[in-house]
Amino acid sequence: MFPEGRGVRCGRSRAPPDRGRATPPRRNTLHPPTPITYAEVVVDGLVRAWVDGWVLSRGAAPPVVEPWGRTIDMGMAQHVTRHVLSATGDQVEETTVRKVADAVTGTGVWLKVFAEPSRVTPWLGEGWWVDPEPGCLMSTRLGTHGSPAATPLPVPDGYRLRTWSSGGVTRVMIAAPDGSFAARGQIAPTGTTAVVDQMETSPDHRRRGLGTLVMHTLTRSALARGAEIGVLGGTPDGRALYESLGWRVEAPLTSARSTGRS
The missing domain is CATH 3.40.630.30 (Gcn5-related N-acetyltransferase (GNAT))
Structure with missing residues (x-):
């Protein structure tokens, strides 16, 4: 959970959570009850919101829930499908990235990972092009x-x-x-x-x-x-x-x- 005035800069990982505070139970942050406060929308909720909004914006197929995130069918030659991992920053695991990437054999499949390219690129293996200009999840x-x-x-x-x-x-x-x-x-x-x-x-x-x-x-x-x-x-x-x-x-x-x- 991010307090007011804090965020993560591109090129830097998220700060570790405050171990001194009790962790609240996970809840649906995509459609929380109103009124809400900004800090109530945690980053994993932002990822889900980004996926749902992107699907609506682009007219893509409804996302398929996976153990590691979401799969979205787009149906275009250079953008057939995209896999979006739900983990962010330090929570992104090499084994998960390798598993998802290794399962892809065809062209035109995109992978979205909320971590620095310097970490992700070595995990992808052969047959992947990585955008040289990394993006950011913003809110x-x-x-x-x-x-x-x-x-x-x-x-x-x-x-x-x-x-x-x-x-x-x-x-x-x-x-x-x-x-x-x-x-x-x-x-x-x-x-x-x-x-x-x-x-x-x-x-x-x-x-x-x-x-x-x-x-x-x-x-x-x-x-x-x-x-x-x-x-x-x-x-x-x-x-x-x-x-x-x-x-x-x-x-x-x-x-x-x-x-x-x-």
Whole structure:
């Protein structure tokens, strides 16, 4: 359980739990009773929330529960299936990673492990490509940083913002003055948590506040649907923006794709 103001930086493992405190019984943190406090959502609950929100956001098959985490079928040539391990940081075990990785023989299968690539890569063996830019699992208490969530942010002159919802997912697009793509993002609420996904800003339109505008608009939508905690899988490019908006790193994230065995 993470107290207020604490998190895990990319590249560093989580601090060990306070052995002097009694460990509360495990409970369902994905749909806890309201009201909740931020510290009540422990990291393993964030992993489950991220999986459920990602599945909704991408239109993937319902996750299959495994002893070590979740398996999700995506059905694309370069993204057939993904295996997400539920353990994080120091709790990630070499034997588990090797067991899951060794069972994969085909191409296009992804493995998501919440640990540093320097630890995970040697465990994967032959036939795996590891993303050289490690990500992070990040979270925030929605609507508590920066401008009040109830107040829309202004759209920069000449830009056009469009918001729409379909299948439980809200999407935001910003078009440039000439009509070309400028920025986008989407959010998938699942109960009291909501997963931010597909955040992107065109290189030609960065440093103009568009990413902040997209995130703020998504946050307002999720709050209106009862979400309280935001979760996302951050990239190195996006991490600075998210941290400036009050998000914090909870665990490192290694992404690996099966390329097949020779």
